[in-house]
Amino acid sequence: xxxxxxxxxxxxxxxxxxxxxxxxxxxxxxxxxxxxxxxxxxxxxxxxxxxxxxxxxxxxxxxxxxxxxxxxxxxxxxxxxxxxxxxxxxxxxxxxxxxxxxxxxxxxxxxxxxxxxxxxxxxxxxxxxxxxxxxxxxxxxxxxxxxxxxxxxxxxxxxxxxxxxxxxxxxxxxxxxxxxxxxxxxxxxxxxxxxxxxxxxxxxxxxxxxxxxxxxxxxxxxxxxxxxxxxxxxxxxxxxxxxxxxxxxxxxxxxxxxxxxxxxxxxxxxxxxxxxxxxxxx
Numbered sequence: 001x002x003x004x005x006x007x008x009x010x011x012x013x014x015x016x017x018x019x020x021x022x023x024x025x026x027x028x029x030x031x032x033x034x035x036x037x038x039x040x041x042x043x044x045x046x047x048x049x050x051x052x053x054x055x056x057x058x059x060x061x062x063x064x065x066x067x068x069x070x071x072x073x074x075x076x077x078x079x080x081x082x083x084x085x086x087x088x089x090x091x092x093x094x095x096x097x098x099x100x101x102x103x104x105x106x107x108x109x110x111x112x113x114x115x116x117x118x119x120x121x122x123x124x125x126x127x128x129x130x131x132x133x134x135x136x137x138x139x140x141x142x143x144x145x146x147x148x149x150x151x152x153x154x155x156x157x158x159x160x161x162x163x164x165x166x167x168x169x170x171x172x173x174x175x176x177x178x179x180x181x182x183x184x185x186x187x188x189x190x191x192x193x194x195x196x197x198x199x200x201x202x203x204x205x206x207x208x209x210x211x212x213x214x215x216x217x218x219x220x221x222x223x224x225x226x227x228x229x230x231x232x233x234x235x236x237x238x239x240x241x242x243x244x245x246x247x248x249x250x251x252x253x254x255x256x257x258x259x260x261x262x263x264x265x266x267x268x269x270x271x272x273x274x275x276x277x278x279x280x281x282x
Contacts, residue, residue, distance in 0.1 A: 030253055031047070039248070056247040056250070075231055079212075079232075090205075091159070097156075127154075150222070151208075166199075170196050220236065
């Protein structure tokens with residue numbers, strides 16, 4: 001006897017609902033801790049809070065430093081500045097380097113790409129001490145500029161590989177036609193290649209932004225003043241040796257997540273095309 005179609009559809013939807021709930025359950029737990037005024041860790045399995053309150057958001061946003069300045073807002077600005085600077089610098093360097101690797105033939109081209117790939121095999125924490133010494137020598141410790149430079153250098157290898165693959169998919173005939181029309185290499189790069197590579201550049205920029213926005217270890221190592229902290233470092237301060245302010249920590253986690261979610265929704269039409277096209281050629 002053939003199984004009714006409605007039964008198959010209902011079973012598929014039930015499975016999708018279960019999978020969706022399993023994926024969203026941790027998020028619902030974070031929301032529950034955010035809306036619960038107590039700072040204790042709830043042992044109940046239910047993701048629905050018993051008491052709803054926005055006090056955790058208020059306590060977090062109204063935090064002040066010793067001089068009476070709004071501390072959380074200043075730390076949010078620090079994260080925005082560092083992430084934006086990392087994105088701009090990383091994309092500017094990655095586009096030019098990737099275009100050179102894609103279009104020009106020069107000694108060490110393949111070795112250079114392989115070395116960039118090799119750097120991705122080591123965890124970033126391995127470079128903490130050398131980077132600390134370099135920043136200390138240059139006088140860039142406890143500075144947004146130093147942190148942005150470090151983030152740009154760590155994100156650059158992936159960005160170059162990503163954009164190099166995307167530039168490989170752009171037909172060379174377009175550039176050859178532009179050369180016949182009298183355009184220079186710089187004009188071709190700026191007016192033809194970059195507009196065509198927009199989806200790949202968007203993905204690269206989003207990756208650079210997320211790398212800087214979410215990074216914790218390097219920021220905690222290179223920054224020592226609360227007024228210079230980025231948001232991940234600021235949130236870690238709610239986790240102590242003997243107690244943890246779970247409510248404020250969860251509220252901060254939700255606030256930190258909002259900009260990244262907004263970027264994903266704003267750029268989602270470019271993401272699929274940028275990721276798939278960049279993986280066609282190596």
